[in-house]
Amino acid sequence: MARTFDIRKQTGFTALAITCFAVLYMPIVLLVVYSFNAGSSIAIWEGFSFRWYATAWDNDQVQAATIRSLVIACCASGIATFAAVLAALATTRTKPWKGQTLAFAMVNQPLMVPEIVTAVALLIFFAMIKVSTGYTGLGYLILAHSAFCIPFAYLPVRARLQGMDLTLEQAASDLYATPFQIFRRITLPQLFPGILAGAMLAFVISLDDVVITEFVKSAGQDTLPTYMLGQLRRVVTPEINAISTVLLAISVVMVIAFFFLSRVRK
Amino acid sequence: MIEIEGVTKIYGEGKSAFHALDDVSVTIRENEFFTLLGPSGCGKTTLLRTIAGFVDPTRGAIRLAGKSLLESPPHKRPVNTVFQSYALFPHMTVAQNIAFGLEMQGKPRVEVKETVARMLELVRMTPMADRQTGQISGGQQQRVALARALAPRPEVLLLDEPLSALDFKLRKDMQLELKRLQAETGITFIFVTHDQEEALTMSDRIAVMNAGRIRQIGSPREIYDQPAERFVADFIGDTNFVEIELLETEGETAGIRLPSGRETRARSGAEARPGKATLAVRPEHARLVPPEEALMAGTLAEIVYFGTDTHYHVALDSGARFVIRQQNAPHHRQTHATGDRVGVSFAPGVGQVLRD
Numbered sequence: 001m002a003r004t005f006d007i008r009k010q011t012g013f014t015a016l017a018i019t020c021f022a023v024l025y026m027p028i029v030l031l032v033v034y035s036f037n038a039g040s041s042i043a044i045w046e047g048f049s050f051r052w053y054a055t056a057w058d059n060d061q062v063q064a065a066t067i068r069s070l071v072i073a074c075c076a077s078g079i080a081t082f083a084a085v086l087a088a089l090a091t092t093r094t095k096p097w098k099g100q101t102l103a104f105a106m107v108n109q110p111l112m113v114p115e116i117v118t119a120v121a122l123l124i125f126f127a128m129i130k131v132s133t134g135y136t137g138l139g140y141l142i143l144a145h146s147a148f149c150i151p152f153a154y155l156p157v158r159a160r161l162q163g164m165d166l167t168l169e170q171a172a173s174d175l176y177a178t179p180f181q182i183f184r185r186i187t188l189p190q191l192f193p194g195i196l197a198g199a200m201l202a203f204v205i206s207l208d209d210v211v212i213t214e215f216v217k218s219a220g221q222d223t224l225p226t227y228m229l230g231q232l233r234r235v236v237t238p239e240i241n242a243i244s245t246v247l248l249a250i251s252v253v254m255v256i257a258f259f260f261l262s263r264v265r266k
Numbered sequence: 267m268i269e270i271e272g273v274t275k276i277y278g279e280g281k282s283a284f285h286a287l288d289d290v291s292v293t294i295r296e297n298e299f300f301t302l303l304g305p306s307g308c309g310k311t312t313l314l315r316t317i318a319g320f321v322d323p324t325r326g327a328i329r330l331a332g333k334s335l336l337e338s339p340p341h342k343r344p345v346n347t348v349f350q351s352y353a354l355f356p357h358m359t360v361a362q363n364i365a366f367g368l369e370m371q372g373k374p375r376v377e378v379k380e381t382v383a384r385m386l387e388l389v390r391m392t393p394m395a396d397r398q399t400g401q402i403s404g405g406q407q408q409r410v411a412l413a414r415a416l417a418p419r420p421e422v423l424l425l426d427e428p429l430s431a432l433d434f435k436l437r438k439d440m441q442l443e444l445k446r447l448q449a450e451t452g453i454t455f456i457f458v459t460h461d462q463e464e465a466l467t468m469s470d471r472i473a474v475m476n477a478g479r480i481r482q483i484g485s486p487r488e489i490y491d492q493p494a495e496r497f498v499a500d501f502i503g504d505t506n507f508v509e510i511e512l513l514e515t516e517g518e519t520a521g522i523r524l525p526s527g528r529e530t531r532a533r534s535g536a537e538a539r540p541g542k543a544t545l546a547v548r549p550e551h552a553r554l555v556p557p558e559e560a561l562m563a564g565t566l567a568e569i570v571y572f573g574t575d576t577h578y579h580v581a582l583d584s585g586a587r588f589v590i591r592q593q594n595a596p597h598h599r600q601t602h603a604t605g606d607r608v609g610v611s612f613a614p615g616v617g618q619v620l621r622d
Contacts, residue, residue: 170320171353173340175367176418185366189357 028248035241042238052242062243065227069207072138072223076145077153077202083146084153084198085191092161093187108155110148118148119215126216136218144216145206152205153198156262160194197261204254207247268294268317268422268454273326275312275478286312287323288478294422294456299448301457303465304475305501310458313475314424317456318347330421341370346415347424350431352407354399360410361386361395367418385413388447405436409443416451425457429464441468462502466490474498490548492533495621499546506552506588508545508562512538512619520619525584526562530612534619545617549591552612554578554602560609562588566602578602580610 007013035053039046056062087107091100110118126140168190172182210225217226224247228240275287287309294300302310315321317328319340328335335343346367354363364385368378386392389409394402399410408428415423425444429437445468448455459465465472466486473483474497482494493499496507513521513529520534522545532545557563567587568579571594578590588610602608 165351165353167349167351167353168355170340171347171349171355172366172370174318174345174347175414176341176370177366178341178370181370186355 031241032245032248034238035245037238037241040237042236042241052238053246055237056239056242056246059239061222061227062224062239065222065224068138068221069223069225072141072145073203073206075142076149076206077199079142079146080149080202080206081153081157081195081199084150084157084202085195087150087154088158088161092158108151111151115148115211119212122212123215130218138221140216140218141213141221141223144212145209148209148212149202149206153202156198156201156258157191157194159262160191160197164190193261197258200254200258200261204251204258208251267296267331268456269327269329270294270313270317271327271329273313273316273323273328275309275316275321276324285478287316287326290326290475290478290480292473292480292483294454297452297454299445299455299457299468299470301459301465301469301472302475303459303462303472303502306460308475309478310460310475311426312478314347314426314456314458317343317422318345318424319343344421345424346418346420346422347426348411348415348428350427352411352428352431354407354410354414356399359396359398360391360402363399363410364414364417367414371418381417385417388416388450389413389443405432405440408432408440412444412447416447416453419451420453422454422456425455427458427460429459430461437464444468466502474501476501492618493546493620494535496544496546499618499620504549504589504591506547506549507620508547508586508588508617509584510543510545510619512540512543514540519615522617522619524561525582525586526560528561530561530617531614532617532619533615535621537621538619544620546620547588547612547617549577549589550575550593551616552588552590552610554580554590554592555609555611557607557609560611562610564588564608564610566604566606566608569600569602569604578608580608582610 034042034045036048036050037045038049038051084107087103091104091107105112122140122144126144130136130140164187168186169182172186173179177185208225209223210229213223214226214229217223222230224243228243231240270290270292273287273290274285277284277286290309290313302313304310312321316323317335319335319338323336330344335345355366358366361382364382365378368381373381382395383392386395389412391406391409391413394406394410399407402410408431411428428444429440432440441464444455444457457465457468466489469486471483471485472489473480474489475481476497482489482498484492489498490502493502493505499505499507509525510532511523512534513523515521515534515538518533518535519531520538521529522532522543523529524545562582562584564580564582566578567581568577570577570579573594575591575593578592580588580590582588590610
């Protein structure tokens with residue numbers, strides 16, 4: 001038997017791989033380690049403590065920003081997932097229609113348009129609305145987050161729909177189910193892992209956003225990431241590390257859950 | 267009774283138009299085990315799907331007990347399907363799958379429960395009722411699919427190659443099981459297959475299809491013994507084709523002259539006309555005889571042993587090949603050898619003159 005090309009056996013592969021992983025993970029590991037620093041430097045280790053976690057926990061601004069972040073992420077991922085499910089159904093479960101590819105591209109616009117452009121556009125657009133309506137609440141942030149979260153919710157749902165056996169729906173219709181009953185009893189339960197995965201991905205993306213939030217937010221509407229950005233302009237303490245570590249933990253948990261959900265019953 | 271009349275399905279337009287079904291007409295009787303048999307792409311599944319309602323025919327009519335089906339969407343037709351892939355709902359248990367059609371019909375809960383229990387009994391799956399469909403074997407999935415389709419008591423059950431995914435032994439068992447179920451339920455079965463043996467053993471009547479058309483309809487015996495044309499004779503079982511001259515016809519038989527010059531009689535359709543024609547002779551209907559007693563003579567080219575029988579390939583003097591199948595006797599000794607001069611003979615009336 002001819003030996004297949006095994007890239008792992010090539011000279012320098014191991015060294016390169018280690019370098020890449022080191023660059024990827026070393027900073028994160030350091031960040032996590034220094035979040036437990038007893039001293040107030042983010043670079044000089046002075047001993048182990050949960051001090052900065054306690055500080056962050058007691059910080060009113062951090063608390064407010066965290067709640068704001070969660071509210072926005074929950075609302076935005078909910079709205080985005082709902083829209084994404086409808087979009088996915090319309091782009092896979094119908095006879096091919098004119099403009100279907102265009103619709104696909106438009107749904108995924110946030111993946112293609114540079115985020116900073118969207119941010120500036122939203123800033124100007126929302127400013128006009130603010131002037132004419134006087135409304136300055138969280139609605140703008142929720143709307144903006146919903147919009148850029150849609151493709152992240154759309155893609156897993158669509159993948160799930162495409163991988164779904166169409167004859168299941170035919171079988172249901174053969175067994176006297178009306179189109180709505182088919183959707184309710186067959187399509188939706190089949191789709192559910194995809195929907196949940198999409199929602200979780202959207203949630204993490206929303207939770208993490210800086211650029212659009214920074215542009216769109218009104219005064220006093222800091223989310224956790226923009227609050228952290230603001231803190232960097234002043235004295236940096238391991239409090240930032242502690243907040244980051246918590247965010248990291250949430251993201252990792254969500255992404256792992258997403259990974260398992262995407263593989264359910266395939 | 268289900269009447270299919272002039273059903274035509276054309277995909278595409280103009281030059282690229284493809285006739286998946288071409289003017290198909292057939293009447294299927296109540297309680298019948300009716301089989302659509304043909305090679306893949308012959309239109310048999312398309313015909314089944316037009317009855318189920320998944321395909322709208324371009325032209326034609328389909329009536330069930332005198333009422334047109336074509337205006338109704340699939341969920342309003344009293345017809346259920348067993349899909350080739352079974353299409354069991356993976357997020358439901360065996361019992362939930364079987365209950366689905368009944369629930370959709372709005373049957374009272376007590377009745378649903380009773381019927382599901384009866385169906386589980388019928389397909390011998392009662393111990394598996396609460397299993398997930400992914401946890402049961404292919405043969406068991408097959409039986410659940412059957413029970414699910416039978417539970418709402420359809421007037422017609424459509425079966426789309428339901429046995430093709432099973433291995434040989436299981437397929438044999440399921441063939442008998444299907445026959446039993448049909449007898450017990452009294453429901454009309456329309457069965458699609460490309461397996462001629464399956465069609466012959468299970469059906470009351472068979473429609474042989476090719477290229478979107480029905481080529482012949484008849485009982486298994488008629489289809490096998492009296493194939494109307496070359497395609498049918500060739501598709502069902504093994505057949506020898508002999509170029510002959512048709513001399514005269516008299517009712518259902520005809521006088522023919524073989525390439526060897528010898529004359530005999532064969533069955534023929536009433537529409538057969540004198541002239542060149544093709545004769546079909548089944549290998550098991552012919553005998554190996556000494557050359558001087560033969561209808562046609564040749565040399566023995568090959569002997570193939572099959573266990574239950576032996577196939578003798580004879581190279582006829584006319585240049586054609588002729589295969590004879592003889593059953594092996596317990597203490598049979600091989601008396602022929604390749605290269606021997608041998609003769610081929612068959613009784614008058616055994617061969618079938620084909621419509622060209």
